[in-house]
Amino acid sequence: xxxxxxxxxxxxxxxxxxxxxxxxxxxxxxxxxxxxxxxxxxxxxxxxxxxxxxxxxxxxxxxxxxxxxxxxxxxxxxxxxxxxxxxxxxxxxxxxxxxxxxxxxxxxxxxxxxxxxxxxxxxxxxxxxxxxxxxxxxxxxxxxxxxxxxxxxxxxxxxxxxxxxxxxxxxxxxxxxxxxxxxxxxxxxxxxxxxxxxxxxxxxxxxxxxxxxxxxxxxxxxxxxxxxxxxxxxxxxxxxxxxxxxxxxxxxxxxxxxxxxxxxxxxxxxxxxxxxxxxxxx
Amino acid sequence: xxxxxxxxxxxxxxxxxxxxxxxxxxxxxxxxxxxxxxxxxxxxxxxxxxxxxxxxxxxxxxxxxxxxxxxxxxxxxxxxxxxxxxxxxxxxxxxxxxxxxxxxxxxxxxxxxxxxxxxxxxxxxxxxxxxxxxxxxxxxxxxxxxxxxxxxxxxxxxxxxxxxxxxxxxxxxxxxxxxxxxxxxxxxxxxxxxxxxxxxxxxxxxxxxxxxxxxxxxxxxxxxxxxxxxxxxxxxxxxxxxxxxxxxxxxxxxxxxxxxxxxx
Numbered sequence: 347x348x349x350x351x352x353x354x355x356x357x358x359x360x361x362x363x364x365x366x367x368x369x370x371x372x373x374x375x376x377x378x379x380x381x382x383x384x385x386x387x388x389x390x391x392x393x394x395x396x397x398x399x400x401x402x403x404x405x406x407x408x409x410x411x412x413x414x415x416x417x418x419x420x421x422x423x424x425x426x427x428x429x430x431x432x433x434x435x436x437x438x439x440x441x442x443x444x445x446x447x448x449x450x451x452x453x454x455x456x457x458x459x460x461x462x463x464x465x466x467x468x469x470x471x472x473x474x475x476x477x478x479x480x481x482x483x484x485x486x487x488x489x490x491x492x493x494x495x496x497x498x499x500x501x502x503x504x505x506x507x508x509x510x511x512x513x514x515x516x517x518x519x520x521x522x523x524x525x526x527x528x529x530x531x532x533x534x535x536x537x538x539x540x541x542x543x544x545x546x547x548x549x550x551x552x553x554x555x556x557x558x559x560x561x562x563x564x565x566x567x568x569x570x571x572x573x574x575x576x577x578x579x580x581x582x583x584x585x586x587x588x589x590x591x592x593x594x595x596x597x598x599x600x601x602x603x604x605x606x607x608x609x610x611x612x613x614x615x616x617x618x619x620x621x622x623x624x625x626x627x628x
Numbered sequence: 629x630x631x632x633x634x635x636x637x638x639x640x641x642x643x644x645x646x647x648x649x650x651x652x653x654x655x656x657x658x659x660x661x662x663x664x665x666x667x668x669x670x671x672x673x674x675x676x677x678x679x680x681x682x683x684x685x686x687x688x689x690x691x692x693x694x695x696x697x698x699x700x701x702x703x704x705x706x707x708x709x710x711x712x713x714x715x716x717x718x719x720x721x722x723x724x725x726x727x728x729x730x731x732x733x734x735x736x737x738x739x740x741x742x743x744x745x746x747x748x749x750x751x752x753x754x755x756x757x758x759x760x761x762x763x764x765x766x767x768x769x770x771x772x773x774x775x776x777x778x779x780x781x782x783x784x785x786x787x788x789x790x791x792x793x794x795x796x797x798x799x800x801x802x803x804x805x806x807x808x809x810x811x812x813x814x815x816x817x818x819x820x821x822x823x824x825x826x827x828x829x830x831x832x833x834x835x836x837x838x839x840x841x842x843x844x845x846x847x848x849x850x851x852x853x854x855x856x857x858x859x860x861x862x863x864x865x866x867x868x869x870x871x872x873x874x875x876x877x878x879x880x881x882x883x884x885x886x887x888x889x890x891x892x
Contacts (some may be wrong), residue, residue, distance in 0.1 A: 401845060427845060432845040436838070439839050441789070449854070453846035455855055456847035501845075
């Protein structure tokens with residue numbers, strides 16, 4: 347797995363109270379791709395993410411960044427956190443300043459860059475996330491979606507190589523979800539960064555992700571492209587997840603109504619293609 | 629308090645350098661206290677009211693309402709100064725006798741009380757001018773520039789940020805309790821309130837933990853270093869506050885020299 351920017355090998359982590367959170371996780375995050383970590387509540391997604399930038403030190407196993415094991419010294423962690431940025435699920439616990447501008451600048455200032463560079467990056471991050479107009483607004487007057495964007499901007503401004511987002515779409519309205527995901531995709535394309543998201547919003551996975559892992563009770567049980575993992579219907583359902591709605595519809599049409607499709611489909615555009623082919627085949 | 633905060637952000641004076649506003653407010657406050665004169669106090673009240681309402685665009689009704697906030701303290705304070713007790717009835721303008729002594733109002737008593745009343749009102753208007761035109765964020769930036777201890781400024785900033793989160797959490801919990809009849813009787817209200825307070829404390833603790841993790845992920849090293857939005861300032865901007873206060877000082881001196889009694 348030489349094209350992996352982040353690699354996790356046999357990662358185990360046990361909480362201080364003895365509860366095991368991760369029980370030997372192996373995975374690789376590919377450079378320049380969007381990877382989804384799927385899992386039900388309490389599957390260990392957040393814990394895994396905290397191991398990505400060294401906030402949690404694994405009980406055993408290791409994490410490699412660019413092929414090198416993480417260096418848990420203070421200096422090593424500082425370097426690592428410049429390259430691996432985490433956006434947390436609840437923006438209210440990430441945004442510490444009442445000023446949007448100051449909050450976004452925090453991470454960049456910590457990188458000890460010259461002032462002009464900091465200013466440039468903060469402005470660029472605000473434009474990218476579409477929040478330039480919120481610059482003078484206090485954090486507590488923003489809507490949830492706006493706070494989420496500010497939180498993303500605060501990490502993007504550090505220009506990380508890997509952007510890790512814990513449940514980026516949780517709590518957003520439907521158009522908020524697609525806006526955030528499009529923004530992430532655009533950012534990834536333009537800056538060539540790798541993105542990791544955790545989610546149980548199944549429908550966004552085939553739309554925006556190149557590859558996915560399914561985490562259950564601290565273990566990876568499935569991995570592959572969205573198409574590959576969603577073909578394992580039994581396994582997906584056994585861990586309290588489901589197929590994308592379109593995938594489910596296609597399954598019912600095929601199994602119960604005896605439609606004969608050449609391919610499966612997980613998104614609307616795929617389904618459209620398959621149905622058109624079916625119509626032409628009549 | 630939350631209202632004041634909201635008006636500060638939409639004030640037309642928001643873009644004025646906070647240092648200038650702070651200087652203006654504190655200088656005028658100092659002069660108002662030093663002058664100890666009804667006329668100067670009224671002038672201060674007028675200038676600050678004009679600054680807040682006309683220049684800042686704060687609704688006049690709000691400014692008036694805020695001035696009424698300290699009124700109850702003020703009235704009680706003024707009464708205790710204005711009303712005196714004495715054996716000598718001739719010292720009073722009017723008085724009533726109670727158990728052999730006289731309780732009443734003297735000329736100097738009235739003077740002192742009125743002076744204090746307007747002095748306090750003038751001083752309060754200075755602070756309202758500042759807080760209705762300068763959001764906390766800007767004020768903290770000034771304090772940082774004035775080399776206040778970093779820890780103190782950081783703490784103030786965090787408190788300010790999380791007061792709103794705490795209030796929101798408390799509000800949600802209160803509504804949730806209330807909708808399950810948590811406040812329907814006095815005893816259940818006590819119980820609900822106790823549960824709310826303790827849960828709020830635990831929540832706050834948890835949140836501080838999460839905040840620390842999130843800060844750590846962005847390279848927190850013990851100091852909340854941020855880049856402040858720059859304000860365009862020029863030394864000439866400080867002329868107006870100084871000139872206004874010079875005028876107030878001269879007025880005071882003039883009044884002291886040429887008039888007396890209630891006019892001062």
